[in-house]
Amino acid sequence: MTTDVWLPFPADEIEGLPGASDAGLNYRYWDGGPEFPADPADCVFYAVPYMKGTEIAVRPLPGMTSLSVVQTLTAGIDHVEPGLKFLAPGVRLCNARGVHEASTAELALTLILASLRNIPGFVEGQRKEEWRSGFYPALADKSVLIVGYGSIGSAIEDRLAPFECARVARVARSARATERGPVHPLADLLSLLPEADVVVVSTPLTDTSRGLVNAAFLARMKDGALLVNVARGPVVDTKALLAELESGRITAALDVTDPEPLPAGHPLWHAPGVLISPHVGGSTSAFLPRAKRLLAAQLTRYAAGEPLDNLVLTTQ
Template identity: 35%
Template structure:
């Protein structure tokens, strides 16, 4: 029997049983030798020194240490980093690429619940559900919204998707069964890409002017900081909804607060800048702002999907096959 490659968990210990519940851990152990009780949260910890010296694979995730030159020196046999989460930007340094270490990410799996959250918010906001809930709660004795309400609904509603990322593309796919009209803007997408997704490719300003819902799925880069500011918000039509599940830095929050105070727009924010918001932020109290605490990504039983991606990637490594979710360092700068 071929000897299984030795692997070490390098993430927050509390997350190991969540991302690798027993069936997923068993799947991982079919192809690698790994101990769930041995977790390298700190590479300078003497208790993990020998394990790291033997490791060919690191299974990383939320709370994992930065893989800088000093950390990598502790793992001299390392040939692959399998990341059981989305972006690897928080752990991977240029030294990883310089040493020829392969990197894989479960970002595609983490995109699924974010896209599902976005779809739910698009549909619920189309029914004005959040405002109706608040009015019903406040005026339960006098609420007169039980009949037909004009001006709401999801028939022909225009949805502008900013960013043809994994999540942005998945959102477009999920919108197809509904009577909604999506459009895309992305400086890196071309007409062929948009056509394959079945949507028109628009300049940002045109998308903002013509969308009833705008949903952000672009990466956080110096170029996208405050991509949506006062000028862009002013382009959005009255009654439009802005959804952000990407990164808080894409949105100028001061400009958003000013626009929301007019009552002209609504916003649904799963990410903010800073995160969390300070307790005194007006966004907590504005009736047309819906805040959720970074819940769009994998939560609860969804995290096992991330571990399963890693188990499948480990099997490919052991078989000498290419990784299915390899991270391209050249493209990393424009990814989330």
């Protein structure tokens, strides 16, 4: 019977893991290095290395013939989807819901405030010893549209609550009701865009969302609006965004880009009205404790034969 569990952290650094001898599990540490820690055929539970890219995430999957669970440490699963074709039917894919909400929502709010209040301009002014006083936009009284209202989108709205926004509208794949108000379906998106001063994109990368923020989407945004992307780079059509930025009609704050990492010399680096952070929405001090708690909880359920949390799909 195969009982190997591949973890991206040493097992002795994860508090609350089921005891290896009691649970009958063999913990193997692999964080994406060139050598596998053991035969992939013996792995039953694979916790994917964090932020190592698709090539590393998928590399062991063809040999994992006994696999039962793939656990990502990201909210999105796009980096492992290319490897699902190698897996036998019945493998459960779980994501990291609950790990990244606080950090990503915190960064979304940071990008909004920094962009509206012209923090990059003040940093430049300090460097040049220039006193750049004046009136600048505030988040107060602005209308915000959140595109992608899952757990991260909801956490973003949590953090908007004290800022006296005039309105927060929500869009997801399908309509539903929440305590805060309605969530609109994607079909309503184009009609909602002209009303928003700030548009925050927090949707997963799927076939539906790839290129969602295209020329038609951007054209519907009001003059002077701010686009914030904390989702995935390919959700936004970079060429279409550059055209709007260079016209000066809208501004943008991007934690993710397409391509990524953004190469030196790319025009997006120096486009007017853009603030770029290097995909750090989830990679903060809040990540490790939450990721380790998730792994301990999931493996405790797995060892007990209980249903797993955060199940995204089961291979067919």
